[in-house]
Amino acid sequence: MLYPLIDEQEMIKEVARKIAEERIVPKRAELDEKEEFPWDILKEMAQADLFGIFIPEEYGGLGFGAFENCLAVEQIAWGCAGVATTYAASGLGAYPILLFGNEEQKKKYLPPIARGEKLAAFGLTEPDAGSDAGAIKTTAVKDGDYYILNGTKQWITNAGEAEIYTIIALTDKKKGPRGASAFIVEKGDPGFSFGKREKKMGIRASATGELIFEDCRIPKDRLLGREGMGFIIALKTLDYARPGVGALAVGLAQAALDEAIKYAKQRKQFGQAIINFQAVAHMLADMATQIEAARALTYTVCKYIDTKPKDFSKYAAMVKLFASDMAMKVTTDAVQILGGCGYMKDFPVEKMMRDAKILQIYEGTNQIQRNVIARELSKEYK
Amino acid sequence: MELILDKNKCTGCGQCVEVCPFGAIELKDGLPVANDECRLCGVCVRKCPEGALALPEKAKKRDIQDARDVWVYAEQKGNDFTGVVYELLGKGRELAQTLGQRLVAVVIGHEVEKHAHKLINYGVDVAYVIDHPELKDFNEKKYAQVLIDLIKANQPNIFLAGATPRGRSLIPQVAAALETGLTADCTGLEIDPDTSLLLQTRPAYGGNIMATITCAHTRPQMATVRPHIFPRPEALSGHEGKIVKVEVEALPQGIEVLSFVQAEIEGPDLTEADVVIGVGRGIKGPENLKLIEKLACLLNAQIGGTRAVVDAGWLSHRYQIGQTGLTISPKLYIACGISGAVQHIVGIQSAKTIVAINKDPEAPIFEVADYGIVGDLFEVIPALIEEIKTRRGESS
Amino acid sequence: MKYIVCLKQVPETDKVKINPETGTLIREGVKSIINPYDLYALEAALKAKDAYGGKIVVISMGPPQTEEALREAIAYGADEAILLSDRAFAGADTLATSYTLAQAIKKIGDYNIIFCGKQAIDGDTAQVGPELAYRLGLPYATYVHKFEIKDGSLIVERDLDDGTQVLKLNLPALVTIVKEIGEPRVPSIRGKMKAKKAKIPIWTAGEIEADEEKIGLNGSPTRVVNVFSPPARGKKEIFTGKPDECVKQLCERLGEVISI
Ligand SMILES: Cc1cc2nc3c(=O)[nH]c(=O)nc-3n(C[C@H](O)[C@H](O)[C@H](O)COP(=O)(O)OP(=O)(O)OC[C@H]3O[C@@H](n4cnc5c(N)ncnc54)[C@H](O)[C@@H]3O)c2cc1C
Numbered sequence A: 001m002l003y004p005l006i007d008e009q010e011m012i013k014e015v016a017r018k019i020a021e022e023r024i025v026p027k028r029a030e031l032d033e034k035e036e037f038p039w040d041i042l043k044e045m046a047q048a049d050l051f052g053i054f055i056p057e058e059y060g061g062l063g064f065g066a067f068e069n070c071l072a073v074e075q076i077a078w079g080c081a082g083v084a085t086t087y088a089a090s091g092l093g094a095y096p097i098l099l100f101g102n103e104e105q106k107k108k109y110l111p112p113i114a115r116g117e118k119l120a121a122f123g124l125t126e127p128d129a130g131s132d133a134g135a136i137k138t139t140a141v142k143d144g145d146y147y148i149l150n151g152t153k154q155w156i157t158n159a160g161e162a163e164i165y166t167i168i169a170l171t172d173k174k175k176g177p178r179g180a181s182a183f184i185v186e187k188g189d190p191g192f193s194f195g196k197r198e199k200k201m202g203i204r205a206s207a208t209g210e211l212i213f214e215d216c217r218i219p220k221d222r223l224l225g226r227e228g229m230g231f232i233i234a235l236k237t238l239d240y241a242r243p244g245v246g247a248l249a250v251g252l253a254q255a256a257l258d259e260a261i262k263y264a265k266q267r268k269q270f271g272q273a274i275i276n277f278q279a280v281a282h283m284l285a286d287m288a289t290q291i292e293a294a295r296a297l298t299y300t301v302c303k304y305i306d307t308k309p310k311d312f313s314k315y316a317a318m319v320k321l322f323a324s325d326m327a328m329k330v331t332t333d334a335v336q337i338l339g340g341c342g343y344m345k346d347f348p349v350e351k352m353m354r355d356a357k358i359l360q361i362y363e364g365t366n367q368i369q370r371n372v373i374a375r376e377l378s379k380e381y382k
Numbered sequence B: 001m002e003l004i005l006d007k008n009k010c011t012g013c014g015q016c017v018e019v020c021p022f023g024a025i026e027l028k029d030g031l032p033v034a035n036d037e038c039r040l041c042g043v044c045v046r047k048c049p050e051g052a053l054a055l056p057e058k059a060k061k062r063d064i065q066d067a068r069d070v071w072v073y074a075e076q077k078g079n080d081f082t083g084v085v086y087e088l089l090g091k092g093r094e095l096a097q098t099l100g101q102r103l104v105a106v107v108i109g110h111e112v113e114k115h116a117h118k119l120i121n122y123g124v125d126v127a128y129v130i131d132h133p134e135l136k137d138f139n140e141k142k143y144a145q146v147l148i149d150l151i152k153a154n155q156p157n158i159f160l161a162g163a164t165p166r167g168r169s170l171i172p173q174v175a176a177a178l179e180t181g182l183t184a185d186c187t188g189l190e191i192d193p194d195t196s197l198l199l200q201t202r203p204a205y206g207g208n209i210m211a212t213i214t215c216a217h218t219r220p221q222m223a224t225v226r227p228h229i230f231p232r233p234e235a236l237s238g239h240e241g242k243i244v245k246v247e248v249e250a251l252p253q254g255i256e257v258l259s260f261v262q263a264e265i266e267g268p269d270l271t272e273a274d275v276v277i278g279v280g281r282g283i284k285g286p287e288n289l290k291l292i293e294k295l296a297c298l299l300n301a302q303i304g305g306t307r308a309v310v311d312a313g314w315l316s317h318r319y320q321i322g323q324t325g326l327t328i329s330p331k332l333y334i335a336c337g338i339s340g341a342v343q344h345i346v347g348i349q350s351a352k353t354i355v356a357i358n359k360d361p362e363a364p365i366f367e368v369a370d371y372g373i374v375g376d377l378f379e380v381i382p383a384l385i386e387e388i389k390t391r392r393g394e395s396s
Numbered sequence C: 001m002k003y004i005v006c007l008k009q010v011p012e013t014d015k016v017k018i019n020p021e022t023g024t025l026i027r028e029g030v031k032s033i034i035n036p037y038d039l040y041a042l043e044a045a046l047k048a049k050d051a052y053g054g055k056i057v058v059i060s061m062g063p064p065q066t067e068e069a070l071r072e073a074i075a076y077g078a079d080e081a082i083l084l085s086d087r088a089f090a091g092a093d094t095l096a097t098s099y100t101l102a103q104a105i106k107k108i109g110d111y112n113i114i115f116c117g118k119q120a121i122d123g124d125t126a127q128v129g130p131e132l133a134y135r136l137g138l139p140y141a142t143y144v145h146k147f148e149i150k151d152g153s154l155i156v157e158r159d160l161d162d163g164t165q166v167l168k169l170n171l172p173a174l175v176t177i178v179k180e181i182g183e184p185r186v187p188s189i190r191g192k193m194k195a196k197k198a199k200i201p202i203w204t205a206g207e208i209e210a211d212e213e214k215i216g217l218n219g220s221p222t223r224v225v226n227v228f229s230p231p232a233r234g235k236k237e238i239f240t241g242k243p244d245e246c247v248k249q250l251c252e253r254l255g256e257v258i259s260i
């Protein structure tokens, strides 16, 4: 076996695969078409313990790590990248609490996330702050035992559907990025509402929308870590989450390859199956090789993260970059192999191609990943 | 309990290994050994040329000599008996004649005596009628108690019921109470000329195999029988039989029928239909059911479908034919756009004639079809409708 | 609340065939699975547990390898499993099976609802449920697709061929479950981990105080005296060509079957 798994890891993979095959695949086209949020599927995933894989047992999770979580994300993404994004984004919202929350915060917020009873979300991006996250304008002003939040977050995954949000806001405007802090905001907090729900090219089963804070009052114990740690928390969170995007890309690309091979063996032209044409076969060979390389990188980095290294930004960025570029290419080639059928909604690969594009954009565009990697390299060769 | 081997007689010829229907015997050190698959069916005992094998059975001699007569449970539906009751009366009469015994029927319900007369016309010698207000609704506990008491008092030789949902639910209790054997869902019944035992043949393993079952040492020999297998006999004229009313004592409680909602009117009973048209994924979408309905209308047929079609929501689950749905046995089954997965075939196997229309000549449905047309059903069915109309002189 | 689920391990029946040369069952390469209807029964029990709390005990009578099926049931969410296994149970028909299960259930005791599948896909008799109910003196309902506990009784909806009956059963009661109860949930990761470690006790004839005259082959009045392949069906007269010509030929043949 190329990647030997222990029993528990095998179980996680099996459970996620079964959900993908039996619950997600039959519904994915409809979810995509109707832009429907997959509550039924998320409930099944919750029931199957998938939401708590990386959360420690004392907070209601299974106590595994990044690697096990990736095994699950990969299989769910094999079914549908939209569902996988929703799933992974809840993890993204949970990481700040897990990594920087105090004991009370962890006890209060992690168990319902681990049980999948409540979804989490992570809100950093704003209309004027995308790649340049330091340009955020949302403020949090201390008022006695409260903070008052004002501002708008844009394109937040799970907006409106999640119950628990970690939000990056400025507590000290003057200090710029060093004046940012991270907060837990709950759905229902006074002054917290949801704006526009976006219509998207792909991952349409996931919800993307606006978070609006208008004199939103939250108790001061919602502060994560200390004031001023906002960007440290955000960057660390993204470091942990990016290999998840890698796993998502690997799962999605694998699904596209599976469809392409199935089709190429069965479609006949010029009196033979098209897989017999070397041009097609070589494309398949390249696709498979790229997937395997991305998988190897993803697994390796996840296992490295599970050894609790101090800094792994470079590797996390490499996984995200390499795997998402790979998924874009593999899904595009899959459409090519299916020819006209590939372009039709009767077949799943056009959706896969649309879904793949986001992986190069969210959680930091691939240009930004290259910046991160280059910056680290330059530090290393000082 | 294991097969008994006389090592002195055994020559190790291995015939028993060959004939064992369950593949349960192996030769070890030249001698046959049976494993856990052995059901002690006795085939090897009968086939052993040396008489070296024997069954370990402790002859359980219950008094079975006194058991007489062939009984039929006359299940009702609305104001009549279910179709299978008539079929059973035909078959039951044949068995009774072979054995030189009487044909007896049992009617349970409320205000049912008037129907009992009908049974006499089908050759029933004695019809027991158990009439009580509490028996108005079908209730497994009450109905079973009535049957158990009556059978204990009369000791029939054979007891048959329709393998309808009600029959299959009710009758097992009776077998449990009488500690006798019950063969489920039979498709063949005959009397063994040597032993006078009832040979009961039934499908098992989802219809992949047939098994013949006997019940040698306890009485009655009980079976539920699949509808539409045996022909419905003609009524006899001038047959004499008597109707015996049986009083009931206190009936057991525990099950109360709160309501019964008849299936919607347009909900025909596929299991009773003479002609059924089955649709599969090949019809492409629910909008194309209209075409099928036209044909159904001409042939006075009911429409059912495969699991795929039901799962897709094109047809209600009530009309699903196959392993997890209905088992049907119409005179004619027309499979339209059905590939013929085993799970579906199981449900149609006892149709008298199967017609398959499919554009894939390799579709397994053609393996079980009597007649098949390889072609696009959207061309074949309109042509078939036209042809039927022309033949009937109602050409459009 | 205590729920008991009766579960049978069966071969994947569509793969079981008769070897035409020897007339024997071909079993090689045929996988054993949980009887699909018993997964629906287990799902029904899990739904009951979700709604009313309590504990699910799964029992199965079968050879030692049936343990696999019981572990799988724990992965699905059952709390405990008991295997009834003894050479003396072999060769049981439904009468002996229901007796054996009844003895085990009496030993477990204190149950509220027993869930069985509508039928097993190998033996296909659908008799064990009702026979078991009779032996335990329980009210029961077959073909159940919906149920709730109300004022201490079990209200069930069940399908008959001509309509739907609503019944009120005194508790404890037994039900046999059909597919319309809803797709079985996916086994959970915790369930699988628990299943791996679970201790599954094996009860033999002695442990359930079974009368040896009533178990296994001894207790089985029916005998399978022969098995054979279903008679090959289908005349296989296949028409290809123009649709209007095909249907003409077909109608000629059908004239003998129905009036056209
Ligand atoms: C579906 C979806 C879900 C999302 N979910 C979340 C979420 O849950 N939480 C959250 O906080 N955010 C979320 N985002 C926001 C996402 O992270 C941002 O879109 C992303 O970081 C890029 O920002 P931008 O879209 O503003 O692009 P811009 O920053 O405006 O970039 C535009 C282009 O310029 C390039 N570019 C910008 N700066 C540089 C540079 N310095 N060097 C080289 N190239 C550069 C970019 O690579 C890109 O190609 C989501 C976005 C989408 C579309």
Ligand SMILES: Cc1cc2nc3c(=O)[nH]c(=O)nc-3n(C[C@H](O)[C@H](O)[C@H](O)COP(=O)(O)OP(=O)(O)OC[C@H]3O[C@@H](n4cnc5c(N)ncnc54)[C@H](O)[C@@H]3O)c2cc1C
Pocket: B181, B182, B183, B184, B202, B204, B205, B210, B211, B213, C005, C006, C007, C008, C035, C037, C038, C041, C059, C060, C061, C062, C092, C093, C094, C095, C097, C101, C115, C116, C117, C118, C119, C120, C121, C122, C123, C124, C125, C126, C127, C128, C129, C222, C224, C227
């Ligand atoms: C070819 C063949 C034909 C047979 N025909 C008959 C027959 O006509 N009459 C007869 O009495 N026996 C018959 N048998 C024997 C019968 O298959 C066994 O008695 C079997 O143990 C139970 O019957 P079933 O498989 O039909 O189960 P069913 O009665 O269809 O099962 C209903 C439910 O009972 C429960 N259940 C059944 N078996 C077990 C078990 N071992 N452990 C736990 N729960 C269980 C499950 O919940 C199941 O869903 C036949 C066997 C074979 C091989």
